[in-house]
Amino acid sequence: MSLPFTKHTLHNGxxxxxxxxxxxxxxxxxxxxxxxxxxxxxGHTGFAHLFEHLMFEGSQHHDRGYFQPLQGAGATLxxxxxxxxxNYWEVVPANALELALWMESDRMGYLLPALTEAKxxxxxxxxxxxxxxxxxxxxxxxxxxxLLAALFPPDHxxxxxxxxxxxxxxxxxxxxxxxxxxxxxxxGNASIAVAGDFDAEETLALVRAYFEDLDAGEAVxxxxxxxxxxxxxxxxxxxxxxLPRLYLAWLTPAMFADGDADLDxxxxxxxxxxxxxxxxxxxxxxxxxxxxSAAQNSREMAGYAQVTATAAPGHTLGELENVILDExxxxxxxxxxxxxxxxxxxxxEAQFMYRLQTVGGFGGKSDQLNAxxxxxxxxxxFDRDLARYHTVSRQSLQQTMAKYLDPARRVTLSIxxxxxxxxxxxxxAPTDVS
Amino acid sequence: xxxxxxxxxxxRSRLPxxxxxxxxxxxxxxxSQLSSGLNVWTVSRPDIPLIALVLLVRxxxxxxxxxxxxxxxxxxxxxxxxxxxxxxIEVHEELARIGAQFDTDIGSDALSMSATVLSRFxxxxxxxxxxxxxxxxxxxxxFSRVRQLRLHRLTQLRDMPGALADRAFLKxxxxxxxxxxxxxxxxxxxxxxxxxxxxxxxxxxxRPSAATLxxxxxxRHDQIVGLAAASFGDWEDAGAEPAxxxxxxxxxxxxxxxxxxxxxQSELRIGHVAVARDxxxxxxxxxxxxxxxxxxxxxxxxxLREDKGFTYGARTAFxxxxxxxxxxxxxxxxxxxxxxxxxxxxxxxxxLRGPRPVAPEExxxxxxxxxxxxxRNFETADHIARAAMQLALFDLPDDYFARFxxxxxxxxxxDVHRVMERHVNPAxxxxxxxxxxxxxxxxxxxxxxxxxxxxPTDVV
Numbered sequence: 001m002s003l004p005f006t007k008h009t010l011h012n013g014x015x016x017x018x019x020x021x022x023x024x025x026x027x028x029x030x031x032x033x034x035x036x037x038x039x040x041x042x043g044h045t046g047f048a049h050l051f052e053h054l055m056f057e058g059s060q061h062h063d064r065g066y067f068q069p070l071q072g073a074g075a076t077l078x079x080x081x082x083x084x085x086x087n088y089w090e091v092v093p094a095n096a097l098e099l100a101l102w103m104e105s106d107r108m109g110y111l112l113p114a115l116t117e118a119k120x121x122x123x124x125x126x127x128x129x130x131x132x133x134x135x136x137x138x139x140x141x142x143x144x145x146x147l148l149a150a151l152f153p154p155d156h157x158x159x160x161x162x163x164x165x166x167x168x169x170x171x172x173x174x175x176x177x178x179x180x181x182x183x184x185x186x187x188g189n190a191s192i193a194v195a196g197d198f199d200a201e202e203t204l205a206l207v208r209a210y211f212e213d214l215d216a217g218e219a220v221x222x223x224x225x226x227x228x229x230x231x232x233x234x235x236x237x238x239x240x241x242x243l244p245r246l247y248l249a250w251l252t253p254a255m256f257a258d259g260d261a262d263l264d265x266x267x268x269x270x271x272x273x274x275x276x277x278x279x280x281x282x283x284x285x286x287x288x289x290x291x292x293s294a295a296q297n298s299r300e301m302a303g304y305a306q307v308t309a310t311a312a313p314g315h316t317l318g319e320l321e322n323v324i325l326d327e328x329x330x331x332x333x334x335x336x337x338x339x340x341x342x343x344x345x346x347x348x349e350a351q352f353m354y355r356l357q358t359v360g361g362f363g364g365k366s367d368q369l370n371a372x373x374x375x376x377x378x379x380x381x382f383d384r385d386l387a388r389y390h391t392v393s394r395q396s397l398q399q400t401m402a403k404y405l406d407p408a409r410r411v412t413l414s415i416x417x418x419x420x421x422x423x424x425x426x427x428x429a430p431t432d433v434s
Numbered sequence: 435x436x437x438x439x440x441x442x443x444x445x446r447s448r449l450p451x452x453x454x455x456x457x458x459x460x461x462x463x464x465x466s467q468l469s470s471g472l473n474v475w476t477v478s479r480p481d482i483p484l485i486a487l488v489l490l491v492r493x494x495x496x497x498x499x500x501x502x503x504x505x506x507x508x509x510x511x512x513x514x515x516x517x518x519x520x521x522x523i524e525v526h527e528e529l530a531r532i533g534a535q536f537d538t539d540i541g542s543d544a545l546s547m548s549a550t551v552l553s554r555f556x557x558x559x560x561x562x563x564x565x566x567x568x569x570x571x572x573x574x575x576x577f578s579r580v581r582q583l584r585l586h587r588l589t590q591l592r593d594m595p596g597a598l599a600d601r602a603f604l605k606x607x608x609x610x611x612x613x614x615x616x617x618x619x620x621x622x623x624x625x626x627x628x629x630x631x632x633x634x635x636x637x638x639x640x641r642p643s644a645a646t647l648x649x650x651x652x653x654r655h656d657q658i659v660g661l662a663a664a665s666f667g668d669w670e671d672a673g674a675e676p677a678x679x680x681x682x683x684x685x686x687x688x689x690x691x692x693x694x695x696x697x698x699q700s701e702l703r704i705g706h707v708a709v710a711r712d713x714x715x716x717x718x719x720x721x722x723x724x725x726x727x728x729x730x731x732x733x734x735x736x737x738l739r740e741d742k743g744f745t746y747g748a749r750t751a752f753x754x755x756x757x758x759x760x761x762x763x764x765x766x767x768x769x770x771x772x773x774x775x776x777x778x779x780x781x782x783x784x785x786l787r788g789p790r791p792v793a794p795e796e797x798x799x800x801x802x803x804x805x806x807x808x809x810r811n812f813e814t815a816d817h818i819a820r821a822a823m824q825l826a827l828f829d830l831p832d833d834y835f836a837r838f839x840x841x842x843x844x845x846x847x848x849d850v851h852r853v854m855e856r857h858v859n860p861a862x863x864x865x866x867x868x869x870x871x872x873x874x875x876x877x878x879x880x881x882x883x884x885x886x887x888x889x890p891t892d893v894v
Binding site for chain 2: 023024025026061062065067068069071072073074075076091092093094095096098099102103106121122123124125126128129130132133134136137138139197209210240241242243273274275280283284287290310312313339342343346347349350351353354357358359
């Protein structure tokens with residue numbers, strides 16, 4: 001397995017990554033800006049994501065919708081914002097590569113002259129509706145707000161969600177958009193990956209032509225923040241749900257840091273799929289839960305691991321918590337079996353292959369090259385990334401899980417049906433969330 | 435002219451024209467049939483180090499017998515719960531040992547089981563797939579657990595406005611027609627089901643003469659046929675097929691509400707029963723839908739999202755099935771905009787077939803969006819396997835994908851108008867709202883759709 005590429009850095013600091021793959025006559029253009037909700041301030045949350053929406057509303061030399069010419073050329077396109085980065089991508093027929101570069105470079109260089117109060121107000125309404133649809137009007141949809149707020153202190157930029165607080169979204173002003181664009185949306189804070197059916201030399205010339213005359217902008221200083229849990233923080237809230245759900249969460253190492261891969265495999269064997277230990281006990285044998293899952297959520301500055309389980313009717317979250325803690329203790333004392341390790345490694349390898357089947361979109365080859373480049377400064381990380389999973393040992397997994405999934409230092413969140421506070425895990429305090 | 439020359443002096447006063455499209459051909463499908471009737475189709479792509487396997491059985495939720503809504507889906511769910519002497523967990527451990535991405539899917543017309551694996555595990559994956567489909571254990575104890583989980587799932591679906599709307603809308607449009615229930619069925623139907631029902635349905639409905647095995651990736655046709663004969667060789671048709679219920683279509687009220695007190699948004703479904711996949715109007719309908727609500731720059735999304743800001747997104751679809759499927763507009767809008775959004779939606783649907791016919795540039799954009807990027811639908815082994823599945827499900831010819839672009843390109847504005855007029859009738863549209871009736875109730879009479887019929891949450 002390999003992911004061959006070339007990397008060039010333009011005079012203005014823009015990183016250009018090129019990967020040829022001639023199997024299908026399409027090209028993926030993928031742009032990362034190294035800015036996300038972690039670059040926001042308390043009271044101004046949700047801004048990075050709202051800004052992403054504005055990037056689709058036209059720029060100086062194409063002051064109309066961003067989608068129209070690209071869809072007319074046969075492209076599919078999208079963007080997304082998370083805590084650490086914002087990405088934008090197009091997958092175009094090979095003959096429309098130049099169009100995609102034209103469009104991306106125009107909004108990188110010339111967004112603000114086309115940005116009006118009316119566009120801004122419209123997209124704020126759209127984002128408020130996105131928040132209603134995906135968080136407020138969805139069962140358990142407000143869990144991320146409560147979890148992140150409990151895991152990270154108020155001045156830590158992982159304290160809030162990327163969608164942001166309603167009041168902050170209402171308060172934001174157009175001039176903040178201008179300042180944000182100048183600070184974060186420039187070539188020196190961006191990385192473009194092009195993958196697919198093209199000639200690398202011609203494409204590099206095209207990328208230079210479209211991007212090299214854009215102003216460099218000032219370097220963005222890395223965000224610094226620290227978080228620590230010293231207790232078991234036990235909270236609950238009532239929601240429009242039929243069945244109560246329990247969330248246990250812990251602070252863990254950052255993306256690509258020591259322990260990150262152990263936690264990926266460890267949370268998988270704990271609660272991912274029918275072969276996992278917690279599925280077997282909670283759903284299959286004792287039948288006290290309807291579902292269970294776990295994940296290591298790796299981020300740039302820190303990670304958090306999470307176990308989530310929904311109680312079957314007639315059972316309390318306290319019962320679920322006892323079984324989960326019991327299995328954590330067992331894993332910490334005995335470690336994983338050889339069979340669990342073998343399965344975990346094969347699955348990790350297969351997942352890598354499945355992800356890299358496609359040149360574009362979220363998680364395809366172009367997105368992966370940008371992830372390595374932006375977070376590690378080194379797109380040539382594919383083999384080492386896979387090697388991280390091959391070098392996890394029984395002992396390292398056992399020690400890492402024991403160290404980080406410490407029952408005494410965690411967040412325990414219960415979401416219970418309205419009027420059924422008694423179903424929450426014991427000794428939980430009510431919390432407000434919206 | 436070569437790109438590098440054009441690049442020397444870029445011109446921001448106009449968008450670059452795409453050059454001529456690069457040639458693309460859908461890969462050839464090799465086909466065989468085993469003596470049992472099982473079709474074996476392969477697409478050889480040695481450049482992809484994976485194999486995507488799909489077993490499609492043309493029996494889905496519409497095959498549920500009377501009073502047994504959900505039986506096909508429950509049966510599909512039971513297949514990977516153990517085979518022979520292996521327990522459910524042991525089956526999944528075997529799949530995990532080869533890193534298989536395993537999935538079961540069920541719709542109205544078909545169920546499918548798919549496994550994508552690294553190509554070195556192809557033989558093992560086929561063995562496991564055949565154990566799952568042909569030799570499932572279907573034990574009583576697993577049945578009671580799986581049924582209980584499905585009942586819990588139904589309980590949870592009541593919290594989810596989108597799922598609630600989908601299920602209630604199917605019921606309104608189709609009643610006790612085979613398409614009138616979601617694959618999961620209902621609390622009442624699941625309550626009366628037994629493990630014997632599942633065993634009977636498995637024996638009679640999941641049959642090789644209704645099945646196609648598709649393999650795409652680093653494989654040869656004779657190799658897959660040989661492996662399939664070894665794994666699926668003892669699979670035979672058995673007994674008469676179960677007959678589904680069909681009492682014809684009901685006539686629903688125009689305006690229906692499932693109350694959801696304090697909901698910040700209203701979940702809307704607007705549509706009616708429309709047309710089957712085998713209609714000769716298929717291609718013009720695809721173009722019409724693209725323009726109306728099938729892409730970001732469609733009329734309905736540009737209106738409700740980009741102009742009004744009422745929603746995060748709106749779309750329409752003709753859901754093509756073997757029998758007449760629904761035309762449906764779906765959108766979730768802020769509560770205060772509910773009546774306005776319904777009014778605008780109906781006006782957009784009516785507009786395309788009358789007062790605001792498709793404009794030349796809209797038609798050009800819609801056709802271009804469907805054709806110019808067509809190759810990307812066949813990039814991965816999974817994409818190609820899914821495409822082949824469409825051929826098997828709807829009896830489409832092998833040159834279907836090769837002909838798609840030229841046929842779509844020949845669709846005219848008159849075609850769009852004609853098929854919209856023939857298959858969509860604004861006066862017949864049924865509207866369903868899952869939302870806060872106390873807040874929106876006063877606005878509804880102005881829609882002129884009659885008294886709203888209030889449906890209980892557990893109607894479905």
